[in-house]
Amino acid sequence: MAIFTDFRISVRSGEIGGDSGDKVYLSAPGLLMTQYQSIERALHRVPGVRKVRRIALIPSERRHFELDTLLRHVAFPVLSVDREGTIVAANLAAARAFGVSQGQVAGMHLQRFLPRLQLEELLRGITAPRYGFPVTMRGRDFLLDWSPIALADDPGEVRSLAGAVLTLQQREDAPERDPSREPPPPSVLWDIDRRRDCCLRLQQLAPLRDALLIAGERGSGKSTFLGAAYYLSPLAEYGQVRQFTGAEFTPLKVAEAAAMAETAVLLVDDLDLAPDDAQRSLAERLLHGRFLPRLVVSARSLDSVYLPLRQLLAANAISLPPLRSMRPAIGKFAHIILRNLGDRTASLPADVVHALQRHDWPTNFTGLRGHLQGALAHRRERDGGELALGDLPGLPGEELLPWRDWGRGLSLPEQMEKVERTILTEVLAEMPASHHSSRELARRLGISHTAVANKLRKYGLS
Numbered sequence: 001m002a003i004f005t006d007f008r009i010s011v012r013s014g015e016i017g018g019d020s021g022d023k024v025y026l027s028a029p030g031l032l033m034t035q036y037q038s039i040e041r042a043l044h045r046v047p048g049v050r051k052v053r054r055i056a057l058i059p060s061e062r063r064h065f066e067l068d069t070l071l072r073h074v075a076f077p078v079l080s081v082d083r084e085g086t087i088v089a090a091n092l093a094a095a096r097a098f099g100v101s102q103g104q105v106a107g108m109h110l111q112r113f114l115p116r117l118q119l120e121e122l123l124r125g126i127t128a129p130r131y132g133f134p135v136t137m138r139g140r141d142f143l144l145d146w147s148p149i150a151l152a153d154d155p156g157e158v159r160s161l162a163g164a165v166l167t168l169q170q171r172e173d174a175p176e177r178d179p180s181r182e183p184p185p186p187s188v189l190w191d192i193d194r195r196r197d198c199c200l201r202l203q204q205l206a207p208l209r210d211a212l213l214i215a216g217e218r219g220s221g222k223s224t225f226l227g228a229a230y231y232l233s234p235l236a237e238y239g240q241v242r243q244f245t246g247a248e249f250t251p252l253k254v255a256e257a258a259a260m261a262e263t264a265v266l267l268v269d270d271l272d273l274a275p276d277d278a279q280r281s282l283a284e285r286l287l288h289g290r291f292l293p294r295l296v297v298s299a300r301s302l303d304s305v306y307l308p309l310r311q312l313l314a315a316n317a318i319s320l321p322p323l324r325s326m327r328p329a330i331g332k333f334a335h336i337i338l339r340n341l342g343d344r345t346a347s348l349p350a351d352v353v354h355a356l357q358r359h360d361w362p363t364n365f366t367g368l369r370g371h372l373q374g375a376l377a378h379r380r381e382r383d384g385g386e387l388a389l390g391d392l393p394g395l396p397g398e399e400l401l402p403w404r405d406w407g408r409g410l411s412l413p414e415q416m417e418k419v420e421r422t423i424l425t426e427v428l429a430e431m432p433a434s435h436h437s438s439r440e441l442a443r444r445l446g447i448s449h450t451a452v453a454n455k456l457r458k459y460g461l462s
Helices: 002-006 033-044 059-072 092-098 119-124 195-205 222-231 234-238 251-258 276-287 307-316 323-340 350-358 364-381 412-430 438-445 449-459
Strands: 013-017 023-027 078-082 087-090 130-137 140-150 161-170 212-215 241-245 265-269 294-299 317-319
Touching (some): 002 033, 195 317, 323 350, 412 438, 412 449
Parallel strands (some): 212 294
Antiparallel strands (some): 130 140
16 A cells, blocks of 8 residues: 555555455546556566556446446335434435435435334334335335345344335225235234244244244234234235135135135134134145145134144144233333324333233233223323323233132142242243352242242252
């Protein structure tokens, strides 16, 4: 570089390339021919330099130039955003769709143009592409493909997200659309606590061709995962979809669905509520390869569907955890629900969160949402402020615990010992091996270190 300094030539950037990594490229804008001729002779005297040549663009500049030219001639909108949702770059078609000049797009926030897109959740969610999101922009309907930019190899590592590339394809006008042929409404999976593993498994299974089952209690998010499976599948790009509830999925509907193309997706919510003859017909078609579209279904549980279907779906099933198994995260879920209800300023004091955690929520998120709606209404009647215990509707005291099933024939002390041992075993299993200490266990259980040490000795646990 001393040679360039001696000749007062400014080098803007450089890179190493070539098939064997034996070439050095330097970008020196404004280099005059006389300067080049002088520096060429000086560079030839450097040991190891065999050839000096002047080119128009270094490889990285050429790649950027070719990419810019390519995007400029793409007829549909293409843009990229960073992990905050700010637009980094966009082609001319995107600027026209947004109604601004191309020079203005970079630096603007995507939410300004797509206010209903749940951008915050998309940017912090799993690092898998989503296809065919229906969005509306300036009165025009588009299908949005979302391709995350990940800087790490682990698809489940959210920290690897650096933004996303978006493409928009305009939807064809269809004044009278059949609701059953419309894509499901886009929604966010809330990948928190034990739902995180379900989200990662969905990310793995959704792009496959095999039939997929989403199992869970009422209100646990089956319909949400059902729709997410569609958008995580590359088949969503084709936009061919049929949706049915189990109650309306008759043998005639099974026959109609079987006639769909292999690029189509069939979504059946609550398949266990479908008539037995419809489930039987579906199982026979799947078993004999006479069902071409991708099948995604939901049900209360794997055991609740027709036996042959159960065997076909068992390999690709996702069981959603009930809300009562995620008590530590109920505060986070409640905050998200309040935000979705339009109250972004509502706060939840610790005593309110504790009261919500103590309830068993038999209808899961459906019940929690209705409960919070009632609390917000009560707060408005008392002229606002933060939510308080008095705002919560009365929670029923019935506990959903299986005493009658496994406690028959056991005395109360014996039942308590079984519960105690099970809790200790499960908490120890969840703790990393490096954190197996009685003090850490005592902190998690909220009891004294001495009490934990005594119980571990009593049950022979370590």
